[in-house]
Amino acid sequence: xxxxxxxxxxxxxxxxxxxxxxxxxxxxxxxxxxxxxxxxxxxxxxxxxxxxxxxxxxxxxxxxxxxxxxxxxxxxxxxxxxxxxxxxxxxxxxxxxxxxxxxxxxxxxxxxxxxxxxxxxxxxxxxxxxxxxxxxxxxxxxxxxxxxxxxxxxxxxxxxxxxxxxxxxxxxxxxxxxxxxxxxxxxxxxxxxxxxxxxxxxxxxxxxxxxxxxxxxxxxxxxxxxxxxxxxxxxxxxxxxxxxxxxxxxxxxxxxxxxxxxxxxxxxxxxxxxxxxxxxxxxxxxxxxxxxxxxxxxxxxxxxxxxxxxxxxxxxxxxxxxxxxxxxxxxxxxxxxxxxxxxxxxxxxxxxxxxxxxxxxxxxxxxxxxxxxxxxxxxxxxxxxxxxxxxxxxxxxxxxxxxxxxxxxxxxxxxxxxxxxxxxxxxxxxxxx
Amino acid sequence: xxxxxxxxxxxxxxxxxxxxxxxxxxxxxxxxxxxxxxxxxxxxxxxxxxxxxxxxxxxxxxxxxxxxxxxxxxxxxxxxxxxxxxxxxxxxxxxxxxxxxxxxxxxxxxxxxxxxxxxxxxxxxxxxxxxxxxxxxxxxxxxxxxxxxxxxxxxxxxxxxxxxxxxxxxxxxxxxxxxxxxxxxxxxxxxxxxxxxxxxxxxxxxxxxxxxxxxxxxxxxxxxxxxxxxxxxxxxxxxxxxxxxxxxxxxxxxxxxxxxxxxxxxxxxxxxxxxxxxxxxxxxxxxxxxxxxxxxxxxxxxxxxxxxxxxxxxxxxxxxxxxxxxxxxxxxxxxxxxxxxxxxxxxxxxxxxxxxxxxxxxxxxxxxxxxxxxxxxxxxxxxxxxxxxxxxxxxxxxxxxxxxxxxxxxxxxxxxxxxxxxxxxxxxxxx
Numbered sequence: 001x002x003x004x005x006x007x008x009x010x011x012x013x014x015x016x017x018x019x020x021x022x023x024x025x026x027x028x029x030x031x032x033x034x035x036x037x038x039x040x041x042x043x044x045x046x047x048x049x050x051x052x053x054x055x056x057x058x059x060x061x062x063x064x065x066x067x068x069x070x071x072x073x074x075x076x077x078x079x080x081x082x083x084x085x086x087x088x089x090x091x092x093x094x095x096x097x098x099x100x101x102x103x104x105x106x107x108x109x110x111x112x113x114x115x116x117x118x119x120x121x122x123x124x125x126x127x128x129x130x131x132x133x134x135x136x137x138x139x140x141x142x143x144x145x146x147x148x149x150x151x152x153x154x155x156x157x158x159x160x161x162x163x164x165x166x167x168x169x170x171x172x173x174x175x176x177x178x179x180x181x182x183x184x185x186x187x188x189x190x191x192x193x194x195x196x197x198x199x200x201x202x203x204x205x206x207x208x209x210x211x212x213x214x215x216x217x218x219x220x221x222x223x224x225x226x227x228x229x230x231x232x233x234x235x236x237x238x239x240x241x242x243x244x245x246x247x248x249x250x251x252x253x254x255x256x257x258x259x260x261x262x263x264x265x266x267x268x269x270x271x272x273x274x275x276x277x278x279x280x281x282x283x284x285x286x287x288x289x290x291x292x293x294x295x296x297x298x299x300x301x302x303x304x305x306x307x308x309x310x311x312x313x314x315x316x317x318x319x320x321x322x323x324x325x326x327x328x329x330x331x332x333x334x335x336x337x338x339x340x341x342x343x344x345x346x347x348x349x350x351x352x353x354x355x356x357x358x359x360x361x362x363x364x365x366x367x368x369x370x371x372x373x374x375x376x377x378x379x380x381x382x383x384x385x386x387x388x389x390x391x392x393x394x395x396x397x398x399x400x401x402x403x404x405x406x407x408x409x410x411x412x413x414x415x416x417x418x419x420x421x422x423x424x425x426x427x428x429x430x431x432x433x
Numbered sequence: 434x435x436x437x438x439x440x441x442x443x444x445x446x447x448x449x450x451x452x453x454x455x456x457x458x459x460x461x462x463x464x465x466x467x468x469x470x471x472x473x474x475x476x477x478x479x480x481x482x483x484x485x486x487x488x489x490x491x492x493x494x495x496x497x498x499x500x501x502x503x504x505x506x507x508x509x510x511x512x513x514x515x516x517x518x519x520x521x522x523x524x525x526x527x528x529x530x531x532x533x534x535x536x537x538x539x540x541x542x543x544x545x546x547x548x549x550x551x552x553x554x555x556x557x558x559x560x561x562x563x564x565x566x567x568x569x570x571x572x573x574x575x576x577x578x579x580x581x582x583x584x585x586x587x588x589x590x591x592x593x594x595x596x597x598x599x600x601x602x603x604x605x606x607x608x609x610x611x612x613x614x615x616x617x618x619x620x621x622x623x624x625x626x627x628x629x630x631x632x633x634x635x636x637x638x639x640x641x642x643x644x645x646x647x648x649x650x651x652x653x654x655x656x657x658x659x660x661x662x663x664x665x666x667x668x669x670x671x672x673x674x675x676x677x678x679x680x681x682x683x684x685x686x687x688x689x690x691x692x693x694x695x696x697x698x699x700x701x702x703x704x705x706x707x708x709x710x711x712x713x714x715x716x717x718x719x720x721x722x723x724x725x726x727x728x729x730x731x732x733x734x735x736x737x738x739x740x741x742x743x744x745x746x747x748x749x750x751x752x753x754x755x756x757x758x759x760x761x762x763x764x765x766x767x768x769x770x771x772x773x774x775x776x777x778x779x780x781x782x783x784x785x786x787x788x789x790x791x792x793x794x795x796x797x798x799x800x801x802x803x804x805x806x807x808x809x810x811x812x813x814x815x816x817x818x819x820x821x822x823x824x825x826x827x828x829x830x831x832x833x834x835x836x837x838x839x840x841x842x843x844x845x846x847x848x849x850x851x852x853x854x855x856x857x858x859x860x861x862x863x864x
Binding site for chain 1: 488491492493494495496497498499500504505506507508509512611612613614615682707708709710711713714716717718719720721722723724725726727728730731732733734735738774776777778781784787
């Protein structure tokens with residue numbers, strides 16, 4: 001019985017990469033200290049791993065077709081098989097690898113775990129540093145399209161005064177970050193690690209941004225009042241007020257609800273009734289059990305990623321002009337596959353999912369945030385947070401805007417709009433620099 | 434797509450042709466065209482077994498869990514021990530031979546093939562009983578009880594306690610057909626079971642089950658088909674409405690619970706908070722579980738992670754300890770799911786039920802006919818007598834056993850058989 005896989009382990013893969021280029025591009029003296037070293041990083045997946053992946057995809061054993069004519073039972077066999085076949089034949093990982101390697105990437109060890117991050121500095125004067133955090137089932141792949149607009153705004157219809165330095169880390173257990181071997185890497189711990197990362201990069205004044213798990217992580221940074229953190233922008237805010245929570249489970253609406261709020265509650269009820277958060281419950285309860293099939297079966301992994309409601313409206317890349325494309329989504333899934341992080345990524349739910357709904361203000365302790373908070377509501381996200389609730393949840397709300405397009409993976413789906421939002425949201429905080 | 438792996442249709446085709454009609458309990462229903470009872474034998478092509486072993490050998494593993502217990506799911510060491518044994522020592526042909534030594538049939542009900550084992554007792558006044566498995570079970574769970582129940586005198590029992598046994602595979606499970614449209618839930622399955630018993634010519638019978646088998650048996654009891662005298666359950670649904678509501682909304686337990694009720698509350702509270710993930714997933718997105726169909730270890734881990742107590746027991750088994758289930762028992766059942774490619778079709782029973790029927794799985798349903806209850810201590814919850822009395826106004830038997838988990842018939846066949854004798858004695862015709 002082969003317990004060790006026949007192809008290179010993730011460790012070997014990282015080793016190949018870290019040795020590839022010499023130190024350089026480091027922004028600060030912190031890198032000199034042994035423990036705080038910031039090591040350049042390049043991705044170089046052995047061909048063997050790609051061959052093995054394609055071989056496994058070819059050998060996929062399929063279930064029968066779903067018994068309904070929609071996605072209510074999960075990824076529909078017909079279109080899903082087409083995607084997986086494309087993955088096994090025509091998809092090219094090397095393109096993503098080249099895109100990543102064209103960016104300055106680094107690894108630094110924080111609290112014993114290697115943290116991988118992309119770090120792109122703007123050439124403009126006084127850029128605002130922002131740390132952008134992905135969620136599940138995402139990765140740094142989600143953020144690639146905003147790097148240009150944020151760091152080089154003049155090339156993207158913006159002005160030099162809106163420039164950002166961007167830091168885009170991989171969450172512990174995700175992508176090229178290390179996989180924790182012990183417990184405790186919850187959103188609070190990750191938030192502290194991010195503050196340490198920004199400190200190591202020499203940033204004394206910066207902002208944080210996130211959707212999905214990136215929201216609780218950025219919010220935890222704000223609750224902790226991380227040194228130098230000026231404010232946060234979030235696109236999955238926790239705004240549901242206490243008196244509304246029971247009505248999401250079917251209880252009557254509380255009195256004094258506006259039409260807009262009623263609409264949001266009804267949409268959330270529908271979302272709950274449709275079982276949209278079943279994956280959340282399972283990963284919170286049993287990440288290891290979810291992991292076996294998703295680690296051993298490419299199709300199993302892909303279907304589990306696509307179960308996220310953020311993909312509910314995704315049309316499998318039928319419109320090649322619409323982001324994320326088929327290749328974008330497969331880039332992200334292949335990253336999970338090659339780094340063997342299906343289980344370690346799911347464990348973030350086990351660590352942090354038990355504290356309650358990510359959209360409920362009390363569960364996310366929003367009242368403990370005194371730093372400035374900016375919110376953009378993308379209409380096709382899990383819910384359209386009403387401004388009334390947002391103002392109650394975040395006492396220092398400096399920016400609130402509901403835009404007219406985009407969903408859960410806002411930076412991925414609408415990179416230009418997303419970048420415009422970040423510029424507008426953080427403009428007031430730049431004055432204090 | 435694996436071209437080397439025989440499809441389920443091949444497996445069934447080679448099987449259905451194997452035996453001639455025989456052993457049918459004399460009845461006229463079998464004569465009618467649609468109601469035919471076709472003998473059934475299993476004959477899995479060697480190729481499918483080779484393919485399975487090859488896949489197990491090629492397993493790509495996740496890293497170890499970050500805790501020292503089962504709280505993140507089935508532990509890596511357990512699944513690796515299981516995979517090792519599965520690949521090198523487990524012999525599917527043994528359980529295939531055991532199954533083929535029994536009279537097995539297929540009959541079509543409401544457009545779907547229903548597979549069942551049918552063993553008649555030689556004793557004249559045997560009581561017919563339909564025994565229904567659940568998830569992640571199959572007819573394999575019931576194999577150990579067949580001889581003791583049909584042939585009690587060979588097992589220290591009395592002829593007066595003999596049963597005729599009908600053990601069907603649920604739709605979407607094992608060798609039954611896989612529904613291609615929604616609608617197969619406990620309500621339609623209960624009706625199908627009544628039809629099956631009628632086709633077999635049984636005019637007076639009882640029903641038994643745990644897990645989904647309990648849901649199906651209780652719904653049969655609600656439907657009261659002609660001839661159903663009573664039911665026995667080893668996973669009674671007795672939770673009173675106020676307790677069910679408090680559990681669902683994570684409220685405090687009602688203040689007036691007895692110690693026994695409080696114990697049940699604690700077990701249910703744990704299950705609802707920590708143990709229900711797999712069921713919620715299958716209630717909502719069964720088709721997402723592509724990994725279970727493509728990965729043997731993915732399937733095995735998902736199946737073993739049913740409830741905390743049985744999972745711990747199975748983990749001990751693969752660690753070399755002796756328990757009520759053997760390594761072969763566990764892998765016979767997982768392999769049946771694998772070879773029939775039924776991981777998703779079986780999970781769909783959750784979806785079909787959640788979509789179409791209200792009420793919690795353990796909520797008292799209002800059964801009016803006689804009910805017998807056996808409580809095995811390491812079941813998801815131990816139904817207190819007080820709740821059983823409220824749930825079942827005609828409670829004819831209630832007994833607490835001192836050992837056993839969720840898989841009572843499989844794990845504690847002797848206790849289970851003794852319970853069947855005691856449970857139904859009062860429903861048998863004298864003499």
